[in-house]
Amino acid sequence: MLTNYFKIAIAVLKRRKFFTFISLFGISFTLTILMVMTAFVDKVVNDDYPDRKRDRSLYINGIELRGNGNMNGNALSFYFLTHYAGSLKTPVKIAISSGVNGTNTYVNNKKIAINYKYTNADFWEVTDFDFLEGKAFTPQQIANGEHVTVITEQTKQQYFGNIPSVVGKYIEADNVQYRISGVVRNVPITLYMLYSDIYLPYTVSKTDYNSNKGYMGGYTGILLAANESDLPKMKKEYEDMVSRLPMPDKMYDHIYSHADSFITGYVRTGNEEKSGVVIALTALGIFVLFVMLLPTLNLVNINLTRIMERSSEIGVRKAFGASSRTLVYQFLVENLILTILGGAIGVLLSVVALQIINSADLIPNLVLSLNFTVLGIALLICLVFGLLSGVYPAWRMSRLNVVNALKA
Amino acid sequence: MIHLQDIQKVYRTDSIETLALSSISLDIGKGEFLSVMGPSGCGKSTLLNIMGLLDAPTGGKIRIDEKTTEHLSDKQLAQFRNQKLGFIFQSYHLINDLKVLDNVELPLLYRSGSAKERKQLASAALEKVGLSNRVKHFPTQLSGGQKQRVAIARAIVGRPEIILADEPTGNLDSSMGNEIMDILLQLNKVDGATIVMVTHDEQMARKTHRLVRLFDGSQVQ
Numbered sequence: 191m192l193t194n195y196f197k198i199a200i201a202v203l204k205r206r207k208f209f210t211f212i213s214l215f216g217i218s219f220t221l222t223i224l225m226v227m228t229a230f231v232d233k234v235v236n237d238d239y240p241d242r243k244r245d246r247s248l249y250i251n252g253i254e255l256r257g258n259g260n261m262n263g264n265a266l267s268f269y270f271l272t273h274y275a276g277s278l279k280t281p282v283k284i285a286i287s288s289g290v291n292g293t294n295t296y297v298n299n300k301k302i303a304i305n306y307k308y309t310n311a312d313f314w315e316v317t318d319f320d321f322l323e324g325k326a327f328t329p330q331q332i333a334n335g336e337h338v339t340v341i342t343e344q345t346k347q348q349y350f351g352n353i354p355s356v357v358g359k360y361i362e363a364d365n366v367q368y369r370i371s372g373v374v375r376n377v378p379i380t381l382y383m384l385y386s387d388i389y390l391p392y393t394v395s396k397t398d399y400n401s402n403k404g405y406m407g408g409y410t411g412i413l414l415a416a417n418e419s420d421l422p423k424m425k426k427e428y429e430d431m432v433s434r435l436p437m438p439d440k441m442y443d444h445i446y447s448h449a450d451s452f453i454t455g456y457v458r459t460g461n462e463e464k465s466g467v468v469i470a471l472t473a474l475g476i477f478v479l480f481v482m483l484l485p486t487l488n489l490v491n492i493n494l495t496r497i498m499e500r501s502s503e504i505g506v507r508k509a510f511g512a513s514s515r516t517l518v519y520q521f522l523v524e525n526l527i528l529t530i531l532g533g534a535i536g537v538l539l540s541v542v543a544l545q546i547i548n549s550a551d552l553i554p555n556l557v558l559s560l561n562f563t564v565l566g567i568a569l570l571i572c573l574v575f576g577l578l579s580g581v582y583p584a585w586r587m588s589r590l591n592v593v594n595a596l597k598a
Numbered sequence: 599m600i601h602l603q604d605i606q607k608v609y610r611t612d613s614i615e616t617l618a619l620s621s622i623s624l625d626i627g628k629g630e631f632l633s634v635m636g637p638s639g640c641g642k643s644t645l646l647n648i649m650g651l652l653d654a655p656t657g658g659k660i661r662i663d664e665k666t667t668e669h670l671s672d673k674q675l676a677q678f679r680n681q682k683l684g685f686i687f688q689s690y691h692l693i694n695d696l697k698v699l700d701n702v703e704l705p706l707l708y709r710s711g712s713a714k715e716r717k718q719l720a721s722a723a724l725e726k727v728g729l730s731n732r733v734k735h736f737p738t739q740l741s742g743g744q745k746q747r748v749a750i751a752r753a754i755v756g757r758p759e760i761i762l763a764d765e766p767t768g769n770l771d772s773s774m775g776n777e778i779m780d781i782l783l784q785l786n787k788v789d790g791a792t793i794v795m796v797t798h799d800e801q802m803a804r805k806t807h808r809l810v811r812l813f814d815g816s817q818v819q
Contacts, residue, residue: 194700194707201695506691509652510752511680511708513673592652596691 192523198503199524202496203531209492216485217532217575218539221568223481225540226547228567229558231474234380235453236563241384242318246418248425249455250275250447251383251410253432257442265289266447267407268392268399274431275411280424285309285316285412288395290386293364295349302348304363306339307386308395308409314340316414317384324357324372331371332391339368340389342376344555363388364396378556383410385555404438405445413449425449482571486579493525493583497590504587505595514588521587525580526573533572537565599760599792600626600649605658607644607815618644619655620815628759631786631793633803636812642796643764645812649794650683650762651675663759680708684753684791688765690745692737698724698748699733705756723751727781743774750781754791761785763795767802779805 203210238244253270254263266275271286290305314326319340327338341349341361350356360367368390379385392399399407415424428449435445450458457470497504507517537560544558607619619641626632634642647653648660651667660667663682670678684705692701703720711719724730727747737745746766753761763782767775779802785791795806803809811819 193713194696194704197700198693198695205695502691503693506693507704508676509650509679509683509685510705510756511676513676513708515673516676516708593647596652596687 195520195523196527198520199527202500202524203528205499206496209496213489213492213528214532214535216488217529217572218535220481220485220575221533221536221571222539222543224478224571225536225560225564225568226543226558227477228564229540229544229560230380230556232561232563232567233378233556233558234456237378239375240317240319240377241381241412241452243316243414244452246415246421247316247452248413248415248421248428248449249383249410249452250413250428250449251455251458253405253445253447255405255438255442256444256446260441262406262442264406266409266411267402267404268409269403270405270407271409271411274405274435275413275428278413278424278427278431280415280420280427281413282416283312283316283414285313285414286392286409287313287383287389287411288392288408289382289410291364295362297349302345304345305385305387306363306390307388308390308392308399310392312414313389313412316412319377320375322373322375323355324370327371327391332393335393336391337366337368337394338371338391339363340372340374341370342374342387342555344376345387346373361388363390366394368394376555379554380556383412405435405447421451482575482578486575489525489575489579490582493521493579494586497583497587500587501590501595504590505592508590508592508595517588518581518584521584522577522580525584526576529572529576529579533568533575536572537568540568599628599630599663600624600794601659601661602649603659603661605645605648605655605660607641607648607653608656617815619648622658622812622815622817624810624817626792626794628792629786629790630808631783631806632795632808632810633806634794634796634810634812635798635800635803636818638798640812641815642812646762646764646794646796650685651679676708680705680756682758682760684756684758684761686746686749686753686761686763686766688768690737690742690749690769692745692748692752694737696736697733698729698735698737698740701737701748702751702755704752709756719755720751723755724748726754727751741774742770743777746770746774746778747781750778750785754785754789759792761791761793763793765796765798767797767799775799775802 241247250266252263252265254261268286271284275284286309288308290307292303292305295302295304311329311332322343326340331338339361346356349361356370356373359370361370377385413424415421432445432447454467457467504517540560544560548557602622602624605619605622609616609618622645634645636642644653648655699717699720702723703716706716706719721730721733724733727750729744729747729751732740732744737748740748767778770778782793783805786793797803809819810817
């Protein structure tokens with residue numbers, strides 16, 4: 191039976207080549223967009239390099255003061271992270287790092303843009319960077335305010351070219367020479383709390399990290415619990431601490447700051463009434479719906495046109511024993527064959543698109559790839575697409591009156 | 599084998615009511631070869647469609663092989679057609695995208711059986727109509743007579759007890775028409791198939807056991 195459906199499906203595709211082209215183009219193009227998007231989301235959500243301990247980490251990336259129509263929000267101060275977050279009992283370590291700052295440096299008259307970030311010693315314990323050579327700077331080096339740095343492999347390549355080892359060599363950033371203590375694998379910019387080209391001890395920062403006793407500053411933190419089961423307790427402890435914070439100014443009456451899981455922290459919008467996850471999922475859903483809607487409607491339309499061409503076949507099948515349900519099944523199978531064919535083309539197009547995106551380095555250090563998750567989701571999208579665009583035409587087809595169908 | 603009692607068919611639109619069949623009662627015995635004649639638009643095909651359970655009458659009762667059919671669901675009707683009835687159409691209604699063998703095995707797709715079994719039965723049916731050398735051709739590569747023979751093979755492949763033929767020779771020249779008629783007579787005589795044939799051709803009709811004439815939706819003979 192399936193062989194018969196397959197033969198018919200292929201024959202129908204061959205019959206009106208322009209229709210087929212439009213259908214396949216619509217499906218494959220839609221799928222390409224969705225697969226690139228899925229690859230991006232998958233990379234952000236599932237690739238846990240370098241924070242491989244996400245399952246026992248909470249992320250704190252901002253604080254917001256509100257009151258009487260006033261609102262002030264920012265990242266956190268170093269003082270807040272060490273003094274307030276540092277007073278919590280549950281976290282075993284707190285990774286502290288600044289936002290990235292940009293500077294230009296010159297090698298052989300070639301300008302290189304370098305992003306740098308300040309970190310504390312725990313940053314290297316909480317995260318799990320892959321060191322290609324050397325190691326992280328030590329707590330002692332930080333305490334001494336030594337000009338040491340950890341750089342990424344891309345920075346090494348840009349600054350030094352193809353040389354085997356750079357540990358012990360110096361790199362200049364912001365007119366200061368830093369001795370390299372280690373080289374790590376690149377971190378994509380999408381992990382904004384961890385991304386940088388070079389990492390420096392917070393003690394070498396030109397701004398006095400300790401003089402700002404306010405809550406806001408340029409730092410974020412990752413609280414690491416001893417184990418996963420401590421997360422709710424750690425979250426509660428953090429929120430209790432925030433609720434006890436003294437109000438810095440009379441114009442404010444509320445202080446908001448959250449210790450979030452990776453995803454919640456990633457999509458937090460600053461809207462305290464609605465979860466960022468819900469907003470992100472809704473936005474994603476609407477995007478997927480719109481991207482899929484037009485080609486689906488187009489396919490429904492083409493399928494309806496094709497039904498009229500096939501009325502004689504439908505009549506014959508009914509006359510010889512096909513029930514309406516069997517015909518719906520046949521048409522859905524045929525439509526799935528079409529969408530899977532479009533899907534296969536979509537996968538090829540996606541490979542090309544991802545290669546272009548990766549090689550153009552549109553998003554620094556973000557290497558997108560197709561994996562089983564992305565392919566699985568693509569297959570699911572194909573199935574949904576095939577069913578959505580096939581159900582209505584299939585139902586119409588099955589309702590055709592046999593006598594009229596045979597007359598047409 | 600086929601029992602029609604007081605069959606009526608009325609086509610209604612918003613403003614017009616057309617009586618296509620008026621009180622037709624007919625008994626067709628097992629193994630009988632009956633022809634239905636009449637001018638165009640007299641209701642011959644409508645009657646055949648009702649006998650084939652492709653169309654429902656507005657009034658009256660149908661019993662086929664001692665089974666009343668009026669309360670059968672879509673699925674049961676489909677199953678009944680598949681098991682009991684074979685259709686031959688004037689314009690063949692072959693599926694041009696499928697090869698001859700695939701066309702013939704179509705009724706077998708809707709019942710249980712292996713692919714191998716289906717192929718064997720379809721090949722045997724094609725052999726019976728003298729087309730075993732055309733199994734891999736597409737319908738568009740065949741002459742009108744050959745197409746109708748494929749259609750006959752498709753009608754008989756599931757060994758139905760009843761064959762309903764709607765002007766099977768209508769699109770063919772007399773020599774090809776005679777060939778088709780010979781095959782139908784053979785099916786009736788040798789295999790014992792009950793055949794109802796709508797035709798315009800008096801000469802063909804005279805070869806059958808019984809002739810029924812319709813005029814303006816009523817039986818006149």
